[in-house]
Structures are given as C-alpha cells and as structure tokens.
Amino acid sequence: MTGKFATLSGDANVKAVLGPTNTGKTHLAIERLCAHSSGAIGFPLRLLAREVYDKVCAIKGPKEVALITGEERIEPPGARWLLCTVEAMPRDTEERAFVALDEVQLAADRERGHIFTDRLLNARGREETMLLGSSTMEPMIRSLLPEAGITTRPRFSTLRHAGAAKLSRLPPRSAIVAFSAEQVYAVAEMLRRFRGGAAVVMGALSPQTRNAQVALFQSGEVDYIVATDAIGMGLNLDVSHVAFAGLSKFDGVRQRRLTPAEMAQIAGRAGRHQKDGTFGTLSGGGRDVAFTDEEVYAIEEHRFAPISHLFWRDGDPRHDNLDTLIADLEAKPGEPGLVPAPEAIDLGVLKRLAEEPEIAAGVTSPALVARFWDVCSLPDFRQLGIENHARFVARLWQDLRSGDLGSDYVAARIAELDKPDGDIDTLQGRIAAIRSWAYICQRPDWVLAKEEMAARARAAEARLSDALHGRLTERFVNRRTAVLMKTMGKDANLLRVELAEDGAVSVEGEVIGHLDGFRFVVDARTGHDDRKLLLAAAERHMPELLAQKAGHLIASQFGELTIERGEILRGEQVVAVLREGKAIAAPRIELARELAALAPVQRTQLAEALDLWLARELAPLAPLTKLEEAARDPAAGSEVRALLLSVIAGRGVIARERTGLAQVPQERRRELRKLGVTIGALDIFVPALLKPAPRKLLRAIGADRRFLREDMASVIPGGQKLPAGYRHAGKQAIRVDMAEKLFRAAHESRGSGRKRFIVDAALGTSMGLAPGSFVRLMREAGFRKIPAPVLPEGAFGPPQPDLWEWRAPRKDQPAARKPEAAPREGNAFAALADLMR
Known part of the structure; x- marks a missing residue:
C-alpha cells in the first residue's frame, strides 16, 4: 500500500x-483560479459549483469554462477552467496550473469523507494547489502534508449568541434550522x-428548486427561511439571525447531538461580510x-476540537476481478490519522450484487x-437504501x-x-428519479444520443x-399575510393601497376585503387566523381607503372637481364653499345650497368624502401646517412663536x-431651521412653499389674494405689483430663495474679514438677472x-475686475418711519407747526 500515499511528500x-x-x-480561490492559465476547483455541492461557474464565465467567457457535476456537464472543447463537484472532479489534475478543494473538513464526514480525503x-495543480476549509483541519494537514503552507483567515463579522426566542418573536431575515423534513x-x-410564510431549503430539493426558494427569501418576498443543515454549506444568504429548532440529528447510524463545529458551520450563515449576525434556539423545544x-463560547470565539482522523478509501482500486x-475498497490505510471509511452505498451495492451468481x-x-x-x-438520489437501490442498479447493468x-x-423513462x-412528496420523488437519469445520461459510454x-x-x-417551487410557495407562503406583516408598523403612506371600481380593497396587489359604503368588510375567503390581522390592516389604512372611496363617489356623482376662488367646483357648478378653519391649510367645507335636498345621511357621507379628498389635495401645504402646529406649541417660546406667526x-x-x-x-433659531424655515439676508421664508403647487393652492382656497406667478420662475420682469414670494431687483424681480442664493455666494467670496473682494456675477446672469438688476x-x-x-488710452491688457464692499444693513430692526409731510401754509396747523419749531 505504500504506492497509495506517494504524494504525501x-x-x-x-x-x-x-x-x-x-x-x-472561496472568493480568494476564484481569484487565484482566474490568475492562472488553467485550473479546477472541487466543491461539495452542485449548487455551489454552478454558482461559481456563472461567476467565472462572466470573467473568462463561456467558451473557456466547464461545469462538471454528476448530473450536468458543460464542457466546451479545450475549456481551461473547470468548476466541479468533488465526486466529478477529474483525476488528471496535474495538467491544470491551479487546483483547489473546498470544504476539506468534509474528509471527516462518514458518507463522503473518503472522496475528499x-x-x-x-x-x-502544476503550479499551485489550494485547500479551503475549517481551522479544525490544521493538525491533519500538518501531519499528512508537512510541507504545505497554512494561512488562517479571521471572520469578517462577529457572531453572537442571542438566546432562545419564540417562533412568533423571531426577527425578520431569520433562518430556522431543523433536522427532519x-x-x-x-x-x-x-x-x-x-x-406570512417562509422559504424552504432541504437537501432533497433539486438545485433549481433550492435556488428558487432562496430567491424567494433574498428578494424579500418572505422574511424567513426554514432549512435543514444543508444551509450550512455553500449558500450565501442575507441572514441576520439563525435559530436552531433542534440540536441533534440522525447521522445515518444514530441520533446524536451536533458537535460545536457543526453548530458553528450552520450558525455562521448569520451575518455576511461586514454585517454581524446572531444565533439562538427556538424556545419551547425542551432542555x-x-x-x-x-x-456558545466555542461558536463565538471559533475554537473547536481539532479533527483527529480522516476517512480513507482507495481512490484507484484494481479491477482485476470483483x-x-x-478487497482494495475495504483495505485499511497505512498512514496515521487515516481510518477506513464506513461502508458507503456504492460499496454496499457492489457487494450485494457480487453475491448474485448470474x-x-x-x-x-x-x-x-x-x-x-x-x-x-x-448515487442513490432517491434515498432508497442498499436493497432497493441495488435492484435499480442491477436492472441498469443488464442493459449496459x-x-x-x-x-x-x-x-x-424520462x-x-x-x-x-x-x-410536494410526489414531485420530490420524481425529481430524485430524474436526477438518476440525468447522471446516467452524462456518462460518456452509457447512452446513445447522449x-x-x-x-x-x-x-x-x-x-x-x-x-x-410552486407547491412549496403555495403551501408555505401566504403572500397576503406576508405583505401585511412586513408593512405593519411602517408608514401607511408608503404602501400601495388600491380601491377598485367594484369596491375591492387591495394592499400591494393582495385583496383583503371591500368597502360597503364606508364600512370595511373582510374578504369572505379569509380564515379565522387571518381575520384579526386584516382588520388591523384595514383600520390602519382606512383614511386612505375612504379617500379613494370619496374619489370614486365624487367622480361618479359630480365628475372632476377643482378648487378655485375658495370654492370646490365641478366644471362651473359650485359643489362646496371653503370657509376659514382652525388652520390656513385646513379650511372648513360648507356644501353648496343646491345640495340641501340630499338626505342627511348622504350629506354627511358626502361631506366626509369631500373632507378626505380635500385633505389629500392640500398635501402640498403640509409645510405650512407644520408651522401652524409649532406656533401653537407653548414650549416653542414667545419669541419663536411670534416669528412663526409672522411667517404664517x-x-x-x-x-x-x-x-x-x-x-x-x-x-432658538435652530428650531426654525428644523421646521423648514430659512433665515435669509433680507427675507425669512419656507422654500417648500415657494413652489408652484403650494402657491396655486393658497390662492385657490382663498388664503392668499396676492398676484400669482403660475410658474414661479426664478427671475421675472418687475412692476409695481409683485407676485407673492418675489422682491424687486431694479427693473426685474427675483424669487426670494434665488436672491438668498446670490447673497450667500457673495458672502462666500468675501471670506472672513476682507474689506474688498470680487463677486462673480455669472450666477445672477444664469438666473436671468441683468447687470443693473444684480447691482440693485x-x-x-x-x-x-x-x-x-x-x-488709460493706449494701454493694453485684461481689464481689472470690479471690487465689492459689504456693510451690514440694519436688519432685524423695525423699518424706518417715513418723515411726516409738512403742513401746508395758510392754515392753523401750519402756524402751530411754526410755533413748535
């Protein structure tokens, strides 16, 4: 057996x-792979191999990259970079400049460890070989590969224990890990x-189904994912918390507690890159x-007992006879740290069929x-066990x-x-069976028309x-509940609430009920468990629902409405008159006399509908409402309130x-800025109220009788009567916020303490101000x-720029009183004035 370990030195x-x-x-391995002229990486999962294949294709091009797994082979002629599962990884890797093996700690796995070993x-690799895995492998690598260089990398983010939590109290973006279907x-x-539901990930799912379920979670359609320990390897998820539903599993031999290293592999899915994560358990599961x-200490500090042995099986057995x-497959290793692998299902099937004489x-x-x-x-994709899988293999051998x-x-068969x-179970069984045929079809000499x-x-x-994927989503995702749960507690104005012509109410596209008049009725198909949730959502969105209902009601009875001259009009017909209310932006509605014939109930409903409609129409005046509320607040102080009343x-x-x-x-002036008030050099103003929409509304509701400039342009021709929001500038007029922009630019040019300075008039010119108007x-x-x-005459060269001086005007003081006109001569008052002089 000495030849079997010739590569140990x-x-x-x-x-x-x-x-x-x-x-x-893994990211480092991809970078090193792409830096070499050729290479191959072996991954523990087909899903991970496919993910990295897509990344390398984007870098090197699909004609240069191959994907080799048991069920799928994409091999362009002459492909230089290979992404493989470990089982499908070619043995002639010496031809490649770079070779990497991911998750090498799986060499200690009972089922697949001998393949990784x-x-x-x-x-x-011809030039570089990289082994990726847990720090627990360090002693074994030093023992088996003494000349290998070892680098340890720290985790990018921290992982902390968060204790136990009820399922209903788990934070969003959580993964729940269980150990049985x-x-x-x-x-x-x-x-x-x-x-509202969860995505489901299990090892029995096909990679495509697993991808679709992961996408359901990654897109935010659901905030939870429930998975087996398959989540612990190869899946990069946006998970902030991992909750364990159990801490023991059946390992193929017995039910046992997870090792701390296995716990950490799963808990480590929480937090990606610089984002920290937490882990814990579901409460109520027992001691x-x-x-x-x-x-907890081991997981948080990443300190685990080192791996003491690896499973080994001859990877290149002799084929002289069965x-x-x-005998070669059952041989024992001759190196310390290597132990015989437990009998895998392929060896079990081989021995079972070798006993059949025919x-x-x-x-x-x-x-x-x-x-x-x-x-x-x-592979036994269908998890049939040795006896049943052996019968399938025997039938396949008869044909081959x-x-x-x-x-x-x-x-x-396909x-x-x-x-x-x-x-779900039926589809899972068919997918497992079709994966067997996909594997068979990938063999180079098994199938015609491969x-x-x-x-x-x-x-x-x-x-x-x-x-x-559709069945899983249908069974485990209630999209309506998911939408409502994600949005409860948020600003209702951020939600897309729609009212159909037939009265149906939907939130984010999901029907939750309908309006019967002005009363909300929950969808009749709603179960008892969802009824409270939908009623709470309806109550939260009722103002907007009623506003939409009012819009439909008014549109059907009165047509399009407008606000002009302090009245609500339908065409030329007066529907209501706006009277002074408690606030400028909240006028009181008084229905027109022509509507007096309506029944009291209808009048009340119509008045409520108009109130809601008007509140929505007057939304651009929200900054003014904000000032009025602050002016009524005693905590603002008398000086601030007096100033706010002046601005209002x-x-x-x-x-x-x-x-x-x-x-x-x-x-106290900071409080004004927080309210959106700008303290300018010559004017105090609210920029949000200088836009066309609020100016039009103020005039339309009768709150501002001054001349209105529809477009609120920056600079307009001057005149004796200026529109609201403008001030004179010579023969022109400029909007006050634009004027303030010019003043601030000039002060920036002045700097600190300079007596004379240069002011760039280009900004004023770009606004449309004439030079003389700018100076004025x-x-x-x-x-x-x-x-x-x-x-001087005959002198040449660029002209000197104009200089400017600044002297602080007597601002913040009452305007100087105009001198009183002298009494005309020839009357008693003139004589009295002479005596006083």
Missing part, C-alpha cells in the same frame, strides 16, 4: 487557507400563519434545545469490472452489459417522470423543479425686518460695487 506548492465561515476563502492527498414542514406552516456555555476490487458470472474481464463498478457508483442504452428507452402534477438525452433530462428536471401671516415668506428676529436667541439687488443686502478703473 513534496507538497511545497500546496497552500491551506483555513478559517470559519464568512472569511472570503482522496482529493486532498492526490489532487494537485417533518420538522421543517411544521415550522414553515407555523410561520405561514404568524408571519436539549439549548446551547451550553461551552458551546474480489480484488472489493451477475457475478458475467463480470469476467477487468474492463467489465471497471464498468460494473461505475454502474454501482450511481452488452452495450449502450437505447435513446428510445431512455426517452420513455417522459414517465416528466409530469408536473402531484403534491447530448439529446441529457438535454431532455435537464429540461424535465427544470419543469419538475418549477412545479415543486406672510404665507411662507416675509421681509426679515418685519419679523422681530432680533428678539429670537441664536440657540446686492445693494439691498449691503453690498456696494466699486467699479474698476478704466485702462
């Missing part, structure tokens, strides 16, 4: 990169009732469903022994012993399984996987000198232009 080009989950090991000992289904059913202090083959008698040559061993190595399988026969009807049959098998698996009286803009700003302490405007804010001297 001379491994200076082997590098082991070890560490817990979320350390970027064989690759660990024998798979080598029955427990997975039970947890998913409860989440459907409490949280055994709780972490010990030692286990007895020699079985089969053994036909396996006479080394070529037939090798072919027979390949057939016995067919004399040649290839006919394409008609294979197509008929067609028998390609039926997307049935329940490419066509392989394509048919993949297509059938895709259709069955889609059907299974000016409908959002007022000259600074008229506000009494000097009475407001500096520290700047003078109002205390800026004085000092024209540059003219170049």
Whole structure:
C-alpha cells in the first residue's frame, strides 16, 4: 500500500487557507483560479459549483469554462477552467496550473469523507494547489502534508449568541434550522400563519428548486427561511439571525447531538461580510434545545476540537476481478490519522450484487469490472437504501452489459417522470428519479444520443423543479399575510393601497376585503387566523381607503372637481364653499345650497368624502401646517412663536425686518431651521412653499389674494405689483430663495474679514438677472460695487475686475418711519407747526 500515499511528500506548492465561515476563502480561490492559465476547483455541492461557474464565465467567457457535476456537464472543447463537484472532479489534475478543494473538513464526514480525503492527498495543480476549509483541519494537514503552507483567515463579522426566542418573536431575515423534513414542514406552516410564510431549503430539493426558494427569501418576498443543515454549506444568504429548532440529528447510524463545529458551520450563515449576525434556539423545544456555555463560547470565539482522523478509501482500486476490487475498497490505510471509511452505498451495492451468481458470472474481464463498478457508483438520489437501490442498479447493468442504452428507452423513462402534477412528496420523488437519469445520461459510454438525452433530462428536471417551487410557495407562503406583516408598523403612506371600481380593497396587489359604503368588510375567503390581522390592516389604512372611496363617489356623482376662488367646483357648478378653519391649510367645507335636498345621511357621507379628498389635495401645504402646529406649541417660546406667526401671516415668506428676529436667541433659531424655515439676508421664508403647487393652492382656497406667478420662475420682469414670494431687483424681480442664493455666494467670496473682494456675477446672469438688476439687488443686502478703473488710452491688457464692499444693513430692526409731510401754509396747523419749531 505504500504506492497509495506517494504524494504525501513534496507538497511545497500546496497552500491551506483555513478559517470559519464568512472569511472570503472561496472568493480568494476564484481569484487565484482566474490568475492562472488553467485550473479546477472541487466543491461539495452542485449548487455551489454552478454558482461559481456563472461567476467565472462572466470573467473568462463561456467558451473557456466547464461545469462538471454528476448530473450536468458543460464542457466546451479545450475549456481551461473547470468548476466541479468533488465526486466529478477529474483525476488528471496535474495538467491544470491551479487546483483547489473546498470544504476539506468534509474528509471527516462518514458518507463522503473518503472522496475528499482522496482529493486532498492526490489532487494537485502544476503550479499551485489550494485547500479551503475549517481551522479544525490544521493538525491533519500538518501531519499528512508537512510541507504545505497554512494561512488562517479571521471572520469578517462577529457572531453572537442571542438566546432562545419564540417562533412568533423571531426577527425578520431569520433562518430556522431543523433536522427532519417533518420538522421543517411544521415550522414553515407555523410561520405561514404568524408571519406570512417562509422559504424552504432541504437537501432533497433539486438545485433549481433550492435556488428558487432562496430567491424567494433574498428578494424579500418572505422574511424567513426554514432549512435543514444543508444551509450550512455553500449558500450565501442575507441572514441576520439563525435559530436552531433542534440540536441533534440522525447521522445515518444514530441520533446524536451536533458537535460545536457543526453548530458553528450552520450558525455562521448569520451575518455576511461586514454585517454581524446572531444565533439562538427556538424556545419551547425542551432542555436539549439549548446551547451550553461551552458551546456558545466555542461558536463565538471559533475554537473547536481539532479533527483527529480522516476517512480513507482507495481512490484507484484494481479491477482485476470483483474480489480484488472489493478487497482494495475495504483495505485499511497505512498512514496515521487515516481510518477506513464506513461502508458507503456504492460499496454496499457492489457487494450485494457480487453475491448474485448470474451477475457475478458475467463480470469476467477487468474492463467489465471497471464498468460494473461505475454502474454501482450511481448515487442513490432517491434515498432508497442498499436493497432497493441495488435492484435499480442491477436492472441498469443488464442493459449496459452488452452495450449502450437505447435513446428510445431512455426517452420513455424520462417522459414517465416528466409530469408536473402531484403534491410536494410526489414531485420530490420524481425529481430524485430524474436526477438518476440525468447522471446516467452524462456518462460518456452509457447512452446513445447522449447530448439529446441529457438535454431532455435537464429540461424535465427544470419543469419538475418549477412545479415543486410552486407547491412549496403555495403551501408555505401566504403572500397576503406576508405583505401585511412586513408593512405593519411602517408608514401607511408608503404602501400601495388600491380601491377598485367594484369596491375591492387591495394592499400591494393582495385583496383583503371591500368597502360597503364606508364600512370595511373582510374578504369572505379569509380564515379565522387571518381575520384579526386584516382588520388591523384595514383600520390602519382606512383614511386612505375612504379617500379613494370619496374619489370614486365624487367622480361618479359630480365628475372632476377643482378648487378655485375658495370654492370646490365641478366644471362651473359650485359643489362646496371653503370657509376659514382652525388652520390656513385646513379650511372648513360648507356644501353648496343646491345640495340641501340630499338626505342627511348622504350629506354627511358626502361631506366626509369631500373632507378626505380635500385633505389629500392640500398635501402640498403640509409645510405650512407644520408651522401652524409649532406656533401653537407653548414650549416653542414667545419669541419663536411670534416669528412663526409672522411667517404664517406672510404665507411662507416675509421681509426679515418685519419679523422681530432680533428678539429670537441664536440657540432658538435652530428650531426654525428644523421646521423648514430659512433665515435669509433680507427675507425669512419656507422654500417648500415657494413652489408652484403650494402657491396655486393658497390662492385657490382663498388664503392668499396676492398676484400669482403660475410658474414661479426664478427671475421675472418687475412692476409695481409683485407676485407673492418675489422682491424687486431694479427693473426685474427675483424669487426670494434665488436672491438668498446670490447673497450667500457673495458672502462666500468675501471670506472672513476682507474689506474688498470680487463677486462673480455669472450666477445672477444664469438666473436671468441683468447687470443693473444684480447691482440693485446686492445693494439691498449691503453690498456696494466699486467699479474698476478704466485702462488709460493706449494701454493694453485684461481689464481689472470690479471690487465689492459689504456693510451690514440694519436688519432685524423695525423699518424706518417715513418723515411726516409738512403742513401746508395758510392754515392753523401750519402756524402751530411754526410755533413748535
């Protein structure tokens, strides 16, 4: 047996990169693979191999990259980079410049460990070999590969224990891990009732179904995923918390408690890259469903007992005859740290069929022994056990012993399984069976028309996987509850609530009931468990529902409504008059006299509908409402309230000198800014109220009788009567917020303490201000232009720029009173004035 371990020395080009989950090991391997002229990586899962294949294809191009798994082979001629499952990884890796093996700690796994051990000992790259896995493998690597270099990588994020929690109290973006299909289904059913559902991931699912379920979770359609321990390897999820529904599992031999390393592999799914994660258990599961202090410490600190042995089986047995083959497969290793692998199902099937004389008698040559061993190595996708799987293999061997399988026969077997009807268990069974035929069709010498049959098998698996995903989603996802649970507690204005013409009410596309008049009625198909939730959602959204109902009601009875001159109009007909209310932005509605003939109930309903409609229409005046609420708050202080009342009286803009700003302490002015009030050089204003929509509304409801500029342009021609929100600038007028922008730009040019400085007039020009208007405007804010001297006659060179000076205007003071006109001469008042002088 010494030849079996010839590669244990001379491994200076082997590098082991070890560490817990979320350390970027796989990403590093992809980078190294792409840096070499050729290479191969072996992965523990077909799903992970496919994911990395897509990434490398995006870098190198699909013609240069191959995917090799048991059920799928995409091998362009001359492909230089291979992404494989470990079982399907070619043995002639020396031809590749780079070789990597992922999750090498699986060499200690009872079922597949011997395959990983064989690759660990024998798979080598011409220039570089990389082993990726847990730090628990370090002692074994040092023992078996003493010349290998070992690098340990820390986890990018922290992992903390969060204790036990009820299923109904789990935070969003949680993964719940169970260890049987029955427990997975039970947890998913409860989440459907409490949280709208969950995605389901189990090892028995096909990769396509697993991808679809993961996408359901990753997209945010559901906030929970329930999985077996298959989640612990190869799935990169946006999970913030992992909850264990149990801490023991059946390992094929006995029911046992998970080791701390296995717990950490699963818990490590929480938190990705720089995002921290937590782990815990579901409460109510008994004393055994709780972490010990030692286990919590080990998981949080990533400290685990090292792996003491690896399972080994001869990876290149002799094929002289069946007895020699079985003897080599049962041989014991001759190296410390390696132990014989437990009997895998392929060896069990081989031994079972070798006992049948009619089969053994036909396996006479080394070529037939090798072919027979390949057939016995067919994976037991259907989990039938040795006896049942051996019968399937025996039937397959009968067909293959004399040649290839006919394409008609294979197509008929695939067609028998390609039926997307049935329940979850039925579809899972068909997918497992079709995976067996996909594996068979990938063998190079088993099936005629191999490419066509392989394509048919993949297509059938895709259709069955889609059907299974649909069944899982239908059973374990209540989309209506999921939508409502995700949005309860959020701002109702952020939700898409719709009212159909027939009165049906839907939230985010899901019908939850209908409006009967102005009363909400829950959907008749709703179960008892969902009724409270839907009633709560309806109550939360009732104002918006009634507003939509009012819109439909008004549209059907009055047509399109408008607000003009303090009235609500339908065309030229007055529907209601707006009277002064408690706030400027909340006028009181008084129905028109023509509607007095309506019944009291109808009038009340119509008035309520109009109130809701008007509140929605006046939404652009929310900043003004905010000021009014602050002005009524005694905590604001008298100075701030007085200033706010001045701004409100000016409908959002007022000259600074008229506000009494000097009475407001500096520290209280921050409160004004939080309310959206800008304290400018010449004006105090609310920028949000200078837009066209609020200005039009103020005039339409009768709250501002001043001249209105429809487009609220930055600069307009001047005149004796200016629109609201503008101030004079020579022969032009400028909107006050634009004027403030010019003043601030000038102060920035002035810097700190400079007496004379340069002001760039280009900003004013870009707004449309003429040079003279710009100078007049700047003078109002205390800026004085000092024209540059003219170049002497005959002198050449660029003209000097104009300079400016600034002197603080007497702002914050009452405007100077105009001098009183002198009394005209010739009357008693004039004489009295002379005496006083």
